[in-house]
Amino acid sequence: MGSRTIAVELKGVTFLYGREPILQDIDLTIYEGEYIVVIGPNGGGKSTFLKLLLGLLEPTEGKISLFGRPPREVSHLVGYMPQNVHQNSDMPLRVLDIVLQGRLQRGKYRFTREDERVARESLEMVGVGGLAERKISTLSGGERQRTLLARALATQPRMVVLDEPTAAVDMEGQRQIYRLLHSLQMTRIVVSHDINILLEGVDRILYINRELVVHESIDLDLHPSGHFCEIDLLQELRCKHE
Amino acid sequence: MSEFFTLFAPSLIAALLLSLLIAIAGSLMLLGRYSYIAAAIAHGSYGGVGLALLLGLPILLGTTLFALLLALLLAYITYRSPQRSDLLIGTIWAVGMSLGILFIDLTPGYRSDLLGYLFGNILLLESGDLLFLAVVDLLLIAALLLYRHHFLALAYDRDFAQVRGIRVGRIHTLTILLLALSVVASIRAVGLILVIALLSIPPFIAERLSRNFLEMVFLAALLALLFTGTGLFLSYWFDLPATATIILTAAVGFMLFTIGRR
Ligand SMILES: Nc1ncnc2c1ncn2[C@@H]1O[C@H](COP(=O)(O)OP(=O)(O)OP(=O)(O)O)[C@@H](O)[C@H]1O
Ligand SMILES: [Mg+2]
Numbered sequence: 001m002g003s004r005t006i007a008v009e010l011k012g013v014t015f016l017y018g019r020e021p022i023l024q025d026i027d028l029t030i031y032e033g034e035y036i037v038v039i040g041p042n043g044g045g046k047s048t049f050l051k052l053l054l055g056l057l058e059p060t061e062g063k064i065s066l067f068g069r070p071p072r073e074v075s076h077l078v079g080y081m082p083q084n085v086h087q088n089s090d091m092p093l094r095v096l097d098i099v100l101q102g103r104l105q106r107g108k109y110r111f112t113r114e115d116e117r118v119a120r121e122s123l124e125m126v127g128v129g130g131l132a133e134r135k136i137s138t139l140s141g142g143e144r145q146r147t148l149l150a151r152a153l154a155t156q157p158r159m160v161v162l163d164e165p166t167a168a169v170d171m172e173g174q175r176q177i178y179r180l181l182h183s184l185q186m187t188r189i190v191v192s193h194d195i196n197i198l199l200e201g202v203d204r205i206l207y208i209n210r211e212l213v214v215h216e217s218i219d220l221d222l223h224p225s226g227h228f229c230e231i232d233l234l235q236e237l238r239c240k241h242e
Numbered sequence: 243m244s245e246f247f248t249l250f251a252p253s254l255i256a257a258l259l260l261s262l263l264i265a266i267a268g269s270l271m272l273l274g275r276y277s278y279i280a281a282a283i284a285h286g287s288y289g290g291v292g293l294a295l296l297l298g299l300p301i302l303l304g305t306t307l308f309a310l311l312l313a314l315l316l317a318y319i320t321y322r323s324p325q326r327s328d329l330l331i332g333t334i335w336a337v338g339m340s341l342g343i344l345f346i347d348l349t350p351g352y353r354s355d356l357l358g359y360l361f362g363n364i365l366l367l368e369s370g371d372l373l374f375l376a377v378v379d380l381l382l383i384a385a386l387l388l389y390r391h392h393f394l395a396l397a398y399d400r401d402f403a404q405v406r407g408i409r410v411g412r413i414h415t416l417t418i419l420l421l422a423l424s425v426v427a428s429i430r431a432v433g434l435i436l437v438i439a440l441l442s443i444p445p446f447i448a449e450r451l452s453r454n455f456l457e458m459v460f461l462a463a464l465l466a467l468l469f470t471g472t473g474l475f476l477s478y479w480f481d482l483p484a485t486a487t488i489i490l491t492a493a494v495g496f497m498l499f500t501i502g503r504r
Contacts, residue, residue: 076407
């Protein structure tokens with residue numbers, strides 16, 4: 001992999017919430033175009049890891065670079081989908097308005113027709129094109145999640161960072177989204193608790209659980225390498241394959 | 243009836259200007275969940291009233307500067323951890339009011355008009371007050387036209403806005419500064435204590451009936467005008483204190499709306 005461009009690099013990264021260590025001494029390189037799935041138990045630090053990559057949190061120790069720069073300077077190149085949004089109950093926003101937020105930039109004050117076209121196209125891509133004019137507060141959980149995914153895609157990013165994009169999505173929707181993720185060429189970092197996501201074209205899997213840090217495996221679905229012997233979840237997965 | 247209009251002409255202009263202010267500032271406050279911060283600024287500004295008296299400054303000037311200072315302080319405190327700053331906000335609120343009481347006590351002489359800053363009187367506005375309201379209205383309109391997508395993006399999902407490269411800290415600070423100006427501009431009309439209620443009710447109702455932000459602002463302005471107009475008229479007709487009647491009218495409107503929605 002030596003000659004490939006680096007998308008994300010972590011060197012000796014440690015992160016503490018107050019005094020509680022969440023991630024410790026992580027070294028990791030992610031290359032452009034890779035499809036990475038992040039797994040691990042609740043509270044393991046997956047969302048924290050993503051926020052560090054995006055510059056939403058600063059590492060307590062160590063250094064993170066995104067496309068060779070400090071994350072805060074280039075995070076606009078990333079399509080981010082948070083795990084959840086604590087929205088007011090009745091915000092006067094349509095689904096389209098939410099997706100258009102993906103087109104917002106520093107110093108940009110109005111949206112163009114092109115922005116709207118991209119936003120509608122993103123909604124189509126995740127299967128909710130028909131919801132564009134609905135008020136966001138009237139959506140179901142899965143519909144809202146697809147909207148947030150569309151918003152991430154509408155940024156036309158160089159990389160997507162998705163925090164459990166299918167947690168509330170129905171089976172057919174999940175399949176559709178996995179297929180979509182598989183077909184994208186850009187760097188993809190996706191947190192998931194759904195084992196099915198591992199079946200489609202994933203390059204590497206990160207297992208994040210606090211101090212257990214990050215385990216890596218390459219082409220797991222092709223060559224189960226034994227790196228993950230201690231991880232039950234993946235044992236199960238391998239059983240499925242064999 | 244025509245006597246009502248001649249007598250109340252300045253108050254009606256004030257009501258108009260105030261309604262616009264309520265609609266924009268109130269909507270920003272409600273969507274971004276800035277109510278507590280705005281309330282802290284409103285009450286804390288009493289320190290500015292006291293300080294102005296003590297130093298012999300024009301009261302509105304002193305209060306404005308003091309409120310802007312509080313706004314900057316609050317913006318700084320709440321930027322990093324918006325959720326965990328309740329206690330600090332509450333403290334600033336109380337310290338501001340206490341300073342006001344202290345400074346006024348230290349100032350020789352007794353000022354009977356101070357109650358006016360607590361409860362306001364929309365019937366006693368002077369042309370300077372109206373001008374102040376108009377200027378703040380213009381600032382609010384400009385901010386709304388320029389930054390409305392940014393305000394909304396922050397209100398809906400601050401993390402995402404930051405990832406997009408929006409200068410979240412600046413928008414946050416701008417919002418709080420605008421709220422501070424709005425509060426001070428409406429003090430003479432509605433008073434420190436009542437202003438938050440009037441900023442909250444029309445946008446709250448409007449939010450529930452609107453599909454987009456501009457619609458919400460527009461509807462909030464109409465509602466604010468309805469409440470202030472009705473309040474003024476009732477106060478004239480039944481010889482009641484105007485500002486209190488306006489607030490109570492808004493409260494009744496709010497109750498009717500809530501019941502009607504069930
Ligand atoms: N703002 C915060 N302050 C203090 N602790 C926090 C904060 N946010 C998260 N934590 C803690 O950090 C740990 C890691 O949280 P994180 O959200 O990264 O977990 P996760 O792996 O994404 O879990 P899940 O699968 O439930 O989404 C958890 O124990 C959580 O309680
Ligand atoms: Mg998480």
